[in-house]
Amino acid sequence: MVPERIEREILIDAPLDVVWAVVTEPQHVGTWFSDSAKIDLRSGGEGTLTWREHGTVRVRVERVEPPHSFSFRWARPMGVEPAEGNSTLVEFSLSADGEGTRLRVVESGFPDLELAEAERARYAEENEQGWNLELGELREYVSKLVGASTRR
Amino acid sequence: MSRRADENDELWAAVADPTRRRLLDALLTHGEATATMLAGELPVTRQAVAKHLAVLDRAGLVEGRRQGREVRYAVRPERLDAATRWMADVAAQWDQRLAAIKRLAESSARERRHPTKTRRKGD
Numbered sequence: 042m043v044p045e046r047i048e049r050e051i052l053i054d055a056p057l058d059v060v061w062a063v064v065t066e067p068q069h070v071g072t073w074f075s076d077s078a079k080i081d082l083r084s085g086g087e088g089t090l091t092w093r094e095h096g097t098v099r100v101r102v103e104r105v106e107p108p109h110s111f112s113f114r115w116a117r118p119m120g121v122e123p124a125e126g127n128s129t130l131v132e133f134s135l136s137a138d139g140e141g142t143r144l145r146v147v148e149s150g151f152p153d154l155e156l157a158e159a160e161r162a163r164y165a166e167e168n169e170q171g172w173n174l175e176l177g178e179l180r181e182y183v184s185k186l187v188g189a190s191t192r193r
Numbered sequence: 194m195s196r197r198a199d200e201n202d203e204l205w206a207a208v209a210d211p212t213r214r215r216l217l218d219a220l221l222t223h224g225e226a227t228a229t230m231l232a233g234e235l236p237v238t239r240q241a242v243a244k245h246l247a248v249l250d251r252a253g254l255v256e257g258r259r260q261g262r263e264v265r266y267a268v269r270p271e272r273l274d275a276a277t278r279w280m281a282d283v284a285a286q287w288d289q290r291l292a293a294i295k296r297l298a299e300s301s302a303r304e305r306r307h308p309t310k311t312r313r314k315g316d
Contacts, residue, residue, distance in 0.1 A: 047284045051291040055302035063298045073293035144294065146287055150209075 046149035053142045057135055060142040061108035064133050080113075090115065099123055109135050114150075125150075207252035208276045212237060213245045220255060220268045227263040252276075 053060050063069040070090070071078035075098075080088035086102040096119040103112040112132040116123035134145045207213055212235065219234055220226055228246055232239040246266055249255040253272045257264040 047280065047287055049284060049287040049291055051288075051295055053295045053298050055298035059302050059305065060294070060298045063294050063301065069294075069297055073290050073297060142298070144291060146291060148283065148287065 046147055048145070048147045050143065050145040052138060053144055054140070055142060056140070057108045057137050057142050060135055060144055061111075064135070064144070065105070065107075065111050088113070096120065101128075103130065104132075111135075207249050207254050208280070210245070210248075212241070213249055216242065216245055216249065217254065217268060217273065220266060225258075225265045225267045227265055229263065231266075 063073070065080070065082055067078045067080045067088070070080060075090035076093045077091045078088065080086065080100065080102065082102060082105055084102060084105055086105075088100040088102065089097050090100060091097045098115050098117065098119055099122055100113045100115045101123045103114060104110055110133070112130060114123040114128040114130050116128040118127070121127055128150070129148050130150045132147045132149075134147075136143045136145075208217075215235055216231060219231055223230070228239050228242045231246075232242045235242065237245075246255060246257070250257060250266075254269060254276065255266045256269055257266050259265075
């Protein structure tokens, strides 16, 4: 089956509160995610992620439960207020693992066809940049799937 | 260029919906099926199936072949591959971001353990 959500996890050799700070504080988010960030860190709080080359994306904080849970929606296309149909939900879960921290991220709710034609074209163009990375796992899975379907 | 972007966008939206993914799965299992057949298998109406098939068709993920009064649909594997590859790229982006978070957190934790040239936290 084609995945409906992206789930990734990493083990970090740092205590929970340190990882929490990096994941949620704007000066850090503006390093690992965008070129700069503003976040009103409370449920319903608004924020922006800005890339020098691409522009600004608006986010809305959904859940803040330090130091375990943080989620937000980020909207595509650029500059639009996040809502159902134009945004995805990003959920971070942090848990202690020995002396370190296990950090898990789930991105879900990829936009449905609710956007206006023009908006969607813009959205797609903006998102096309940077999709050029490689990851073998899912591709292999699909090759298998495709193999199965062509063997009928 | 923007033609390609449009296509990617439609792929994205097409596979985002759980019902459409189940339709794709069912089509992969059967090889070919009509909207009526698919509606018999999934907890949705024939009209809903037809609507979802239209979205999948527009995204190029399925193609229909008219036979008598009905259209028989089949998956286009090469397009499905492209869709899933795209999801894989999103996953790879997250791997990069998580790696960046790890670097930042670990260097911050090291500074906390050995606060040589950095300001002390909690002052």
